[in-house]
Amino acid sequence: MPLSAAEIARHPAALRCIQEQARALIHIYETSPRLAAVFATQQRWLLGHAGLALHFRRDPSDRRTEMTMARFIEVVRRNSVASRNTA
Structure with missing residues (x-):
């Protein structure tokens, strides 16, 4: 069952997961700017x-x-x- 936006925001791991995703996107940009261009x-x-x-x-x-x-x-x-x- 999908989580609501409020449930995601309250989840204790939400901030950590967002930070990990941000680091992953930065890493993709640093290693392959062309691949990261899809999110430019x-x-x-x-x-x-x-x-x-x-x-x-x-x-x-x-x-x-x-x-x-x-x-x-x-x-x-x-x-x-x-x-x-x-x-």
């Missing part, structure tokens, strides 16, 4: 997270929930992250 702007960051959300929310036993370009573009457009051409 707010729009790219949002596009990256939209893709991650689609990936992790899928049902592995149901091929109909796999991430496809059509689903990705639909999520990006529905949430006004970018135009179809940018996505």
Whole structure:
């Protein structure tokens, strides 16, 4: 069962996890700036997270929930992250 935003914020490991993720992103940038470029702007960051959300929310036993370009573009457009051409 997913945690709510409030539950995540109250979790005793939340700050440590955020710090670890920040260190990991900095390390990726230092070792491979091109790889880190996917998160270089707010729009790219949002596009990256939209893709991650689609990936992790899928049902592995149901091929109909796999991430496809059509689903990705639909999520990006529905949430006004970018135009179809940018996505």
